[in-house]
Amino acid sequence: MKVVFITVSTPAMENLLLAKRTIDQLSPSALDLTIYYAIEEPKEEAKKGLIEAIEQADAVFLDQMGSPPKLIDEIDRVLSRTKSHVIPFGAASREFMRLGKFSAETMRRSGNSAPSMEKMKKMQTFAEKAGKFLPGVMRDMRNYSLCMKYFQYPTKDNILNLLLLLLRDYGSMTGLPVPKPPHEAKPIAWYQLNTMESFDNPEAYKKTEGFSPEKPNVILFFSAQTYPTDNTSCLIALRDSLSAFSNVYSIGTADTFASNEAQLRRMVESIDGGVDLIVNTSPFRLSAGPMGGEVERGVAFLKEMDVPYLHPFFLTRRTEEEWRLSINGCTPSENLISIMLPELDGSIDTIPIGASSSGVVDPQSDIKLYTMEPIHERIAHVSRRAERMIRLRKKNNSDKKIAIICYNYPPGEANLFGGAFLDTFSSVAQILECLKEVGYATESLSSDDLKDIFRAGRAVNSGHYETQWEQAIYYSTDKYEAPVDVTEHFGRKPGNIMVHDRQFFIPGIISGNVFIGLQPARGGDSLEDYHDKKTPPHHQYCAYYQWLREEFQADAVVHVGTHGTLEFTLGKESGMSAECYPDRLIGELPHIYLYYLGNPAEAMIAKRRSHANLVSYQPPVFVQGELYGDYLELSSRLESYRQTLVLSPESSQAALEQLKEQAKTLEMPETIDEMEEELYRMQRRLIPEGLHVFGTGYSPDEQAVYHTTMFNRYKEEGHSAEEAEKMAREASAATAINNELEGLVHALAGGYNPARMGGDIYRNPEVFPAGFNLYQFDPRQIPSPAAMARGREIAENTIQKYFQSMENTHALVPLYCGGLRHRERKERLWDRFLVT
Numbered sequence: 109m110k111v112v113f114i115t116v117s118t119p120a121m122e123n124l125l126l127a128k129r130t131i132d133q134l135s136p137s138a139l140d141l142t143i144y145y146a147i148e149e150p151k152e153e154a155k156k157g158l159i160e161a162i163e164q165a166d167a168v169f170l171d172q173m174g175s176p177p178k179l180i181d182e183i184d185r186v187l188s189r190t191k192s193h194v195i196p197f198g199a200a201s202r203e204f205m206r207l208g209k210f211s212a213e214t215m216r217r218s219g220n221s222a223p224s225m226e227k228m229k230k231m232q233t234f235a236e237k238a239g240k241f242l243p244g245v246m247r248d249m250r251n252y253s254l255c256m257k258y259f260q261y262p263t264k265d266n267i268l269n270l271l272l273l274l275l276r277d278y279g280s281m282t283g284l285p286v287p288k289p290p291h292e293a294k295p296i297a298w299y300q301l302n303t304m305e306s307f308d309n310p311e312a313y314k315k316t317e318g319f320s321p322e323k324p325n326v327i328l329f330f331s332a333q334t335y336p337t338d339n340t341s342c343l344i345a346l347r348d349s350l351s352a353f354s355n356v357y358s359i360g361t362a363d364t365f366a367s368n369e370a371q372l373r374r375m376v377e378s379i380d381g382g383v384d385l386i387v388n389t390s391p392f393r394l395s396a397g398p399m400g401g402e403v404e405r406g407v408a409f410l411k412e413m414d415v416p417y418l419h420p421f422f423l424t425r426r427t428e429e430e431w432r433l434s435i436n437g438c439t440p441s442e443n444l445i446s447i448m449l450p451e452l453d454g455s456i457d458t459i460p461i462g463a464s465s466s467g468v469v470d471p472q473s474d475i476k477l478y479t480m481e482p483i484h485e486r487i488a489h490v491s492r493r494a495e496r497m498i499r500l501r502k503k504n505n506s507d508k509k510i511a512i513i514c515y516n517y518p519p520g521e522a523n524l525f526g527g528a529f530l531d532t533f534s535s536v537a538q539i540l541e542c543l544k545e546v547g548y549a550t551e552s553l554s555s556d557d558l559k560d561i562f563r564a565g566r567a568v569n570s571g572h573y574e575t576q577w578e579q580a581i582y583y584s585t586d587k588y589e590a591p592v593d594v595t596e597h598f599g600r601k602p603g604n605i606m607v608h609d610r611q612f613f614i615p616g617i618i619s620g621n622v623f624i625g626l627q628p629a630r631g632g633d634s635l636e637d638y639h640d641k642k643t644p645p646h647h648q649y650c651a652y653y654q655w656l657r658e659e660f661q662a663d664a665v666v667h668v669g670t671h672g673t674l675e676f677t678l679g680k681e682s683g684m685s686a687e688c689y690p691d692r693l694i695g696e697l698p699h700i701y702l703y704y705l706g707n708p709a710e711a712m713i714a715k716r717r718s719h720a721n722l723v724s725y726q727p728p729v730f731v732q733g734e735l736y737g738d739y740l741e742l743s744s745r746l747e748s749y750r751q752t753l754v755l756s757p758e759s760s761q762a763a764l765e766q767l768k769e770q771a772k773t774l775e776m777p778e779t780i781d782e783m784e785e786e787l788y789r790m791q792r793r794l795i796p797e798g799l800h801v802f803g804t805g806y807s808p809d810e811q812a813v814y815h816t817t818m819f820n821r822y823k824e825e826g827h828s829a830e831e832a833e834k835m836a837r838e839a840s841a842a843t844a845i846n847n848e849l850e851g852l853v854h855a856l857a858g859g860y861n862p863a864r865m866g867g868d869i870y871r872n873p874e875v876f877p878a879g880f881n882l883y884q885f886d887p888r889q890i891p892s893p894a895a896m897a898r899g900r901e902i903a904e905n906t907i908q909k910y911f912q913s914m915e916n917t918h919a920l921v922p923l924y925c926g927g928l929r930h931r932e933r934k935e936r937l938w939d940r941f942l943v944t
Contacts, residue, residue, distance in 0.1 A: 109279030110140040111271070112161050114183065115171040116147050117336040118464075118478040120262040125473055127268040131275070131284070138281050139271065143475055146175040147425060155182065162186045167193040167274055171259065172200040173336065174425070174441060193278055195252065197259050207255075208248030208278065251277060257290035261362075262335055266291055293332035293362035296371050301344045301358050306332075310378035319355040324384040324498045326350050327376070331390045332360030337424045337480050342462030343389065345482035346420070349491040350387070354498065365395030366402050369409070376413070384498045384858075386410070387418045387490075389461075391445040394453050407453055407862065414860045416497045416721075419455035420490050421446035422462040423683070428483055431463055432687070437680030447682055447716060451883045454863040456721050460683045461487045485686050492696035493719070500663050500698050501858025505547035510856065511623045511662040512536060515672050516615075517630070521563055524626075527669020528704045529727040533558045535702075535802035536624060536668060542803065542849045549620035561617055562626070581618070582611035583659060588651045591692075594644045605631060606648040613648070614655055623660055627672050628652045639676045645689060649677075653693040664856055665697050667720070668802075670704040675714040682716045690718040700855045702802060702848075705875050708866030708884035715882070721861055723851045726843070726878040727869060728796045729810040730817070742770055743787050746780070805846035805877070814869075815840035821870060839873035847879025 113124055121143055128141045142161045144150070150158060162168055163186060172180050180200050187194055187204040194204045205212040251273060258270035269287035276284055297306035298313035307313035328350065330343050343358070350356045357379060361368055376383060388394060395406025410417055423431050425439055438447065438460070447458045461483055467476040500508065514525045514532055525532035533555040541552050553561075561579070585602040595601065606613040606628065616625020628649040630640065653674075656662045667674065679688025686692060701720035703711045706727055714720045745767050752760045768778045777783045797813075806814060818839045822832035855861050863881040865874065 109138065109275055109281065110142070110161075110164055110166045111274060112142045112144070112165040112168045113171075114144045114146045114158075114168070114175075115336075116145070116173055116175060117171055117259075117262055118480075119334045119338040120171070120259065120267060120336075121145060121475065122477050123262055123264045123267040124271075125470055125475065125477075126264050127271050129472075130268055131271060134284060135281065138275055138279070138284065141271075143473070145476070145478075146172050146179060149176040149179045158183075159186050162192075163190060165190070165192045167195065167278060169195045169197070169255075169259075170201050171197040171336075173198045175200065193274075195255050197256060205252075207252045209245040210248035210252055247277075254287075254290060257292060260335055261291060261293050261333055263291060293360065295363035296359065296361045296368040296375070297332070298375070299330075299332070299358045299360045301340060301347055304340065306360065310375065317355070319380075321380060324354045324502070325379050325381055326354040326356050326494065326498075327379075327383055327386045328356050328358045329386065329388040329390055329394075330358065330360055332362040337422065337464075339389070339422050339462055339480050342422060342480055342482045342487075345484060346387070346389070346461055346487050346490070349487050350494060352491070353495050354384070361390070364397070364401055365406050365409075369395075369405060372409075383413055383415055384501060385416050385418065385494055386413060387420065387494065388450070388455070389420055389422065391421065391449075393449050396449075403452070410453060410860050411862060415501070416494075416858060417453065417455050417860055418457045418490065418494060418497075419446070419450040420457065420459045420461040420486070422480060423460050424464060424480070426464060427466050428463040428481065429466070431460065431683065432685055435680060437683030437685075443682060448883075448885065451712075451715070451881075452863060454861055454881050456715070456861075456881075457490065457493055457719050458682070458716060459486055459490050459719070461490060489686065489691075489696070493698070496663070496696045497698050497858055500856065503663060505543075505857075506549050507621070508548060508663045508856070509621045509623070509661055510543070510548065510550075511625065511656050511660060511665045512539065513625055513627050513665060513667045513672065515669060516626045517673065524562055525558070527702075528671070528707065529796055529800050530669045530702075530704070530725065531555075531799035531801050532669050535725075535800075538801060538803050539666075539668075539849070539852065540619070540622065540624075542853065543622065546853055548622065550622040551619045553619065553624075558624070562615075579617050581614040581616060582608070583614055583651055583655045585610050585612060585651070587659070588612065588647070588654060590647060591644065591650060594647060594650055597644055598646050601647045602651075603647040605629070605646050612651040612655070614652060618660075623656070623662070625652075627667070627674070630673055639673075641676060641678055644678050645693075650693065653695070657695050657697060662697055664700060665694065666700045666702065666852070666856075667714075668702050670707055671710055671714060675717040675720070679717065684717060684719075688717070694718050698858075700852065702852065703882060705864075705866045705878050705882060706868055708882050711866060711882045712884050721855050722882045723848065723855055723861070724864070724866060724875075724878045724880055724882050725802050725848050726800060726805075726846070726876065728798045728800045729806055729813050729843075730795060730870070731797045731813060738770070738774055739787065742767075742774060742776065742783075745770065746784060746787070749780075802852075803846060803849035806840075806843040808844075811840045811843055814843055817870060818873065839876075842873065842876035843869075845877040847877050849879070851879035 113120070115121060124141065124143055128139060131139050142165075144158050144161075149155075159182070162183065168187070168190075170183070172183070184201055184204065187201060193207050194201070195207055196202045196205050203212050254273060255270055258266040258273075265288070269290070272284055272287040275281040276287070294306050294308075297308060298310065299306050300313070300316050305316075307316070328343070328347060330339070334340075347356045347358060357375075359372070359375065365372075392398065393401065393403055393406060394410065395401050396403045421442070423438070423442060425442070426434070431437065450458065462480050463483055465479045465481050467478045469476050514536065515527065516524050517526070525536070527535075536558060537553055537555045540550055544550050544552055585607075588601060590601040602610060602612060606615075614625065615628075616623055628645070630649070631646045656665060674693060675690050677689035677693065679685070679690055684691040699718060699720050701711075701714050701718070701722050702725055703714060703720075703722045704727065705724035711722055711724075715722055745763070749760065749763045749767050752763045764780075767780075767783075771778050771783055777786055797810075815836050819832050819836035822835050823829065827835065851861065861881045863883050865872065866882040866884060867875050869875060
């Protein structure tokens with residue numbers, strides 16, 4: 109029997125070869141097996157061989173999750189003209205599914221073209237029972253279900269039994285052994301990773317692992333399935349590293365969170381002393397996978413655990429060397445399933461800890477086999493960060509050392525303590541007061557106190573500073589370890605930036621156990637210097653963060669305001685390595701970043717590149733702008749022109765010429781309608797009224813301003829006055845609630861920081877209240893109800909226009925839902941999808 113396996117599963121490939129050798133010993137001519145690794149599009153010669161193999165096959169098993177679309181299309185074209193058995197694992201090519209008398213066409217005829225997952229499970233369960241006794245389509249449906257279970261957990265025995273099933277029932281090889289039932293991973297269980305032995309009894313598991321009551325407890329979540337990769341070696345390395353300072357409870361799951369939740373809660377309750385930190389290496393969200401799920405239940409569980417939630421991950425599609433050489437760090441699919449989606453759950457520290465091997469060619473089959481290999485340095489880094497987070501959680505507030513970092517770029521007093529929409533002096537004063545109230549060793553400092561300390565030329569963040577400052581902090585260059593590339597670019601240490609008498613100047617003060625300082629300048633005065641990801645930071649910049657880690661010995665770093673420069677230093681875009689400067693500068697320190705909730709795009713840069721636990725802050729209230737200066741004069745001339753057209757048409761041409769001349773000077777549109785529209789837009793724009801003080805919600809007057817703006821916005825969107833009033837009232841009520849100081853204190857206590865979507869407070873009022881972690885994109889909110897309505901109207905108008913032009917011709921009109929643009933455009937996205 110000729111069987112073709114097209115797969116992306118590396119364990120399946122290895123076990124297919126092992127199973128083939130076993131079958132060859134039983135019946136040398138029974139199986140003609142061809143295996144293709146479908147992770148990338150094959151070269152032309154290999155593609156021809158693949159097409160020929162499919163055309164000649166008796167059965168084709170398809171596993172194409174993440175395969176290149178062109179390859180899937182090519183395979184589909186071949187399948188459309190073959191009569192072989194086709195067994196798709198996953199969604200790709202499912203329309204060609206046929207095994208005996210059971211096929212996709214059978215499903216369509218029975219009205220089950222798109223059954224729900226619950227219905228599918230019921231159908232599979234029924235088929236597996238009835239198919240033992242009923243021939244024909246029920247037997248084939250049972251066999252298809254068994255194939256899925258065999259391949260879901262592709263051990264050597266499962267793959268062997270999958271092949272035996274195909275050979276006996278569809279290749280007439282009845283002399284071969286009867287296939288055994290699939291071995292399935294338990295829905296949820298404790299695991300001893302070295303042996304992959306599972307335990308249901310917590311006491312037996314604890315005895316096997318030899319836990320110490322003196323150590324903190326860490327939960328390590330992982331997928332018990334070995335499809336599409338077997339990450340066991342990486343998990344063992346991570347477990348061993350974490351075990352140096354903690355008891356690691358390894359929990360493997362093979363079913364949905366909802367199905368496992370009750371058992372998971374019982375397992376957690378059996379952990380002596382409670383849980384101190386959670387590490388989840390499974391892709392997607394905690395309680396939702398590629399087929400969906402109940403995300404709220406997972407978030408509720410994390411809130412109840414109230415511990416840091418880390419999400420290291422595996423690079424399944426590239427080698428460690430390829431990752432190290434990549435400026436992007438992660439592929440788009442890795443960014444989506446291992447970074448973006450986990451961020452919706454409030455995960456932090458998305459760091460790669462394993463990568464694919466470069467492959468070893470099997471000498472008998474000439475097939476290259478791949479395994480997953482640990483990235484040991486990254487595993488050690490994750491462990492050190494986890495240990496510091498647990499230490500932060502358990503340490504008394506009075507003993508914690510906190511570094512509060514403010515900005516000064518471009519350098520100079522005018523930009524001292526800068527931060528988007530933030531009164532940073534008052535905010536830091538309020539933060540210090542709050543920390544003092546909850547037991548941190550620090551003194552109260554007012555906004556004026558901070559201005560007196562840092563202004564008057566004392567700590568302006570440039571190469572020029574006041575050397576007579578009594579409170580100046582210096583760091584010996586002898587303690588500083590200069591990175592090689594910094595020396596190559598800036599010369600031997602200490603360089604000439606912020607250096608005095610061979611000591612680095614550390615701009616800041618220490619109040620008790622709290623350091624308040626300025627982030628170093630990048631070395632120049634232009635904005636390009638501050639966003640330069642190609643040049644390493646200079647010596648003093650590196651020494652500053654080394655001083656925080658090693659001399660001051662901070663327990664946590666808090667960057668205040670949007671935004672600093674740490675996250676824009678040299679390195680990858682995501683999936684950071686030890687060579688990336690945001691990673692190497694922050695090191696293992698817990699990093700909390702106070703970030704404006706209206707700028708989620710750059711917030712994600714800070715989160716992913718500098719391992720930041722974001723705490724959002726809201727902007728001040730915005731008021732409607734007014735025209736001024738030349739623009740006000742242009743508006744007056746436009747009004748005069750309109751009057752001239754009515755009262756004195758003969759002189760209107762001269763007025764029009766003057767109007768166009770002034771518009772050209774102001775770089776405004778020259779046509780009257782466009783000019784008027786642009787002036788209207790300028791009048792309606794919103795400008796901030798003052799600056800926000802961290803920890804302060806809107807006052808009643810500010811709520812009233814926000815309420816009025818939202819009411820007008822809802823009215824413009826077509827809502828009735830009654831509906832607009834109700835919606836505006838609900839939106840404005842949330843602005844008085846402020847969780848910013850509480851969120852910061854909770855993060856410094858080593859608690860879980862739930863995530864909320866960021867965005868414009870008028871387009872997305874659901875971003876309130878502030879004080880939580882941020883994420884940029886929520887797929888559940890695409891499309892919005894308003895966008896659905898607009899899209900429906902466009903579709904109906906397009907179809908109507910089509911039929912009017914084609915008269916009596918009838919045709920199906922598909923709606924193509926193409927791609928996603930910027931998250932903040934979500935309310936306009938759906939109505940831009942085209943009817944083709």
